[in-house]
Amino acid sequence: MEKVKNIVIAGLGGQGVLTASDMLAEAAFRAGFDVKKSELHGMSQRGGSVSSDVRYGEQVLSPMVPAGEADVLLVLEATQIEINRPMLRAGGVLIDPSLLSEGALKNKKSLNVALLGAVSTVLDIPQEHWMAAIYANLAEKLHKVNDQAFALGREAALKGAIAKHPLNRV
Amino acid sequence: MTTPERQLLSGDDAVALAALHAGVRLGTGYPGTPSTEILETFDRLGGRAQWSPNEKVALEVALGVAFAGARTLVTMKHVGLNVAADPLFTATYTDVEGGLVIVSADDPGMASSQNEQDNRHYSRAAAIPTLEPIDSQQAYDFTLLAFEISERWKIPVMLRITTRVCHSKTIVVPRAPVSDVAEPSFERKIPTRVMIPAYAKPAHHRLRAKLAEIAAWNEAEGPIRLDVGDSKLGVISTGICAVHAREAAPEASHLTLGMTYPLPLERIRAFAAGVERLLVVDEGDPVLVDELRAAGIAAEGKPEMYRFGELDVARVRRILAGDTSPEPVPPKGKPPELCQGCAHREVFQALGELGCIVSGDIGCYTLGVLPPFSAMDTCVCMGASIGVGLGLRHVLPEEQARRVVSVIGDSTFVHSGLTGIAEMVYNPPATGHLVMILDNGTTAMTGLQEHPGTGRLLDHSTTNKMSFEGIARAMGVQNVQVVETTDKSVSLKDVIAELLAKPETSLLITRQPCVLAAPKIRFYDKAAAESARGHTCSADVAD
Numbered sequence: 275m276e277k278v279k280n281i282v283i284a285g286l287g288g289q290g291v292l293t294a295s296d297m298l299a300e301a302a303f304r305a306g307f308d309v310k311k312s313e314l315h316g317m318s319q320r321g322g323s324v325s326s327d328v329r330y331g332e333q334v335l336s337p338m339v340p341a342g343e344a345d346v347l348l349v350l351e352a353t354q355i356e357i358n359r360p361m362l363r364a365g366g367v368l369i370d371p372s373l374l375s376e377g378a379l380k381n382k383k384s385l386n387v388a389l390l391g392a393v394s395t396v397l398d399i400p401q402e403h404w405m406a407a408i409y410a411n412l413a414e415k416l417h418k419v420n421d422q423a424f425a426l427g428r429e430a431a432l433k434g435a436i437a438k439h440p441l442n443r444v
Numbered sequence: 445m446t447t448p449e450r451q452l453l454s455g456d457d458a459v460a461l462a463a464l465h466a467g468v469r470l471g472t473g474y475p476g477t478p479s480t481e482i483l484e485t486f487d488r489l490g491g492r493a494q495w496s497p498n499e500k501v502a503l504e505v506a507l508g509v510a511f512a513g514a515r516t517l518v519t520m521k522h523v524g525l526n527v528a529a530d531p532l533f534t535a536t537y538t539d540v541e542g543g544l545v546i547v548s549a550d551d552p553g554m555a556s557s558q559n560e561q562d563n564r565h566y567s568r569a570a571a572i573p574t575l576e577p578i579d580s581q582q583a584y585d586f587t588l589l590a591f592e593i594s595e596r597w598k599i600p601v602m603l604r605i606t607t608r609v610c611h612s613k614t615i616v617v618p619r620a621p622v623s624d625v626a627e628p629s630f631e632r633k634i635p636t637r638v639m640i641p642a643y644a645k646p647a648h649h650r651l652r653a654k655l656a657e658i659a660a661w662n663e664a665e666g667p668i669r670l671d672v673g674d675s676k677l678g679v680i681s682t683g684i685c686a687v688h689a690r691e692a693a694p695e696a697s698h699l700t701l702g703m704t705y706p707l708p709l710e711r712i713r714a715f716a717a718g719v720e721r722l723l724v725v726d727e728g729d730p731v732l733v734d735e736l737r738a739a740g741i742a743a744e745g746k747p748e749m750y751r752f753g754e755l756d757v758a759r760v761r762r763i764l765a766g767d768t769s770p771e772p773v774p775p776k777g778k779p780p781e782l783c784q785g786c787a788h789r790e791v792f793q794a795l796g797e798l799g800c801i802v803s804g805d806i807g808c809y810t811l812g813v814l815p816p817f818s819a820m821d822t823c824v825c826m827g828a829s830i831g832v833g834l835g836l837r838h839v840l841p842e843e844q845a846r847r848v849v850s851v852i853g854d855s856t857f858v859h860s861g862l863t864g865i866a867e868m869v870y871n872p873p874a875t876g877h878l879v880m881i882l883d884n885g886t887t888a889m890t891g892l893q894e895h896p897g898t899g900r901l902l903d904h905s906t907t908n909k910m911s912f913e914g915i916a917r918a919m920g921v922q923n924v925q926v927v928e929t930t931d932k933s934v935s936l937k938d939v940i941a942e943l944l945a946k947p948e949t950s951l952l953i954t955r956q957p958c959v960l961a962a963p964k965i966r967f968y969d970k971a972a973a974e975s976a977r978g979h980t981c982s983a984d985v986a987d
Contacts, residue, residue, distance in 0.1 A: 286778060287780065296613075299452060299613055300452060303452040303615065308615060309452060309613070309614070309615065310579070310612055310613065310614045311452075311612060311613040311614075312608060312611065312612040312613075313611050313612075314555040314556075314607065314611065315477070315555075315556075315611065320780035320781055320782065320783060320808065320811060321778070321780055321781050321783070322777060322778050322779050322780030322781070323777025323778045323779075325777075334614075335687040335688075335690050335691035336684075336687045336688045336691045336756065336757045337579070337608060337612035337613075337614065337684075337687070338608065338688075338756045338757065340756060340757045340758045341758055341772070341774075353778070354777070354778070356775065357774075357775035357776065357777050358775075360772075360774065360775065
């Protein structure tokens, strides 16, 4: 059986961590995989740390990514990198806002989608499912700005931003 | 969401969809993480749902619906079942005509709760058949099954779900909606519904007979999954632990129980006989393993250290290995805090500066206990702020007693603060007492739900609005004051100091909409005003 892909998305309440994980899970779902997504919310809405796990593959059992087994760790806020690092497996990929040049985003709220663009370059989910999943989770008036954000993140990753990330050289 | 196509749904959404497909006539409940989304989704899908003032009332309303012959769903978090426990223990004695399903959403690991109680104890104590789904598909299937069991045996059924089932999204293939649900109609059946001793005594015998039948059904055709693997290790599990266990030990034999009360003991005995080592993997208290041992089945349970917190694949691997070495401590994240601009900040600032002893309650404002305020001294359960504050007042030396303040939110006040006010008026401490309602116009902690003090229903349409100041005056509270915290001409600190100096009973209401809710409240008000003028408003709420 193909190995299950494990992705952890982390950040602070209000940054769109849960929306990003919904988009990723839906993209994998649309691509025909078995998917499980897990999150904890409640008090986390008050600006505290939030994280969400997404797992997809032929068959997924537990909805939670075991510590040290994440293939991708997407962190939306620099202060949350260290506390989530133990989730990443050796050789796993860290993606954080340093991938994007400062001020590159037209709308700061689309940071989550921009970094999903970067994530899309390291996962085996076809591009059309990403866009459909993103649109399904956002109001129509936000489609254009998030389209651009996704493309921006994807482009940065394809130009080698992930490989150049200092924490990914370890 | 009504077509039988595969969907990616949270456990909560799956329960809501099943309730719709089961023909539920009314869903009731009180918001509480991780159960809140069930009724919200049910409403969004077109079901009829309402928030009750608390879980006890929600269950009582549902019982009435079921007595009328209609299907009904009641939702709450684990501690909510404590509030509903009084009607629960007698509800199982009654013959419900329509299906009655009670959802208890337990929170192992306390993602957002004040304890991690295991409500499987209620199954046994109240004698209520209990189903435990492992994922969203089972949450959907078991909700439908729960209604079938409830109607077949005329008994309430509990669906016990946990945080990781409620808030995980997994794939669901729904079935076609049930089409032949009975129409509600009243039929007088006094001996099965009026629980005076003369009728309750035979009712208890009937209840035990029903359970025996349900146990036999569970043995013969209950929702049990058997995966035959290596006979060296047999794992029995329930709920979310079943998937952790199958991932942690794919080679083992697994027995996953869907109905965990009453248990299919003979099926378990047969499974036990076929394996060399029998391990029970379940979260929380050792409810299942104790019951197996009491039935003479030699089962191994988890070491005591795994009673605390959630299980996951890594912890189940440790349990399998009998590893009791200290577990790695995960790095601490950033704790939540009161929002910038939140009116509660001023309240806790003032209480701190006045050196108050603060008897607190459950809600956003509980965050007042954290730095920089550190201004809360007790917090036990919904409504306890008033009773605990009164107890402190009764016995503390006068100098300290005069500094005791009870702090409660608006939704929590309606939930279980009213009886506390009755107690204060009836048994006033010698120094008097001060209760503060921090009224932010919403149930903020669980995600901005409505309550009887907001004047809006679950779907945010308008209804009657309860007046806290009117109630307090009518109940006989001596001083009733309202402070709009945006009114800078009034010093909140001075008002509190003045009320603390009086040996009288006081209610001080601080009023300012929650910063997160304010835009939505303005939208609802505008929509209500337009509809009152005869306009229709179809726009969705802006995010």
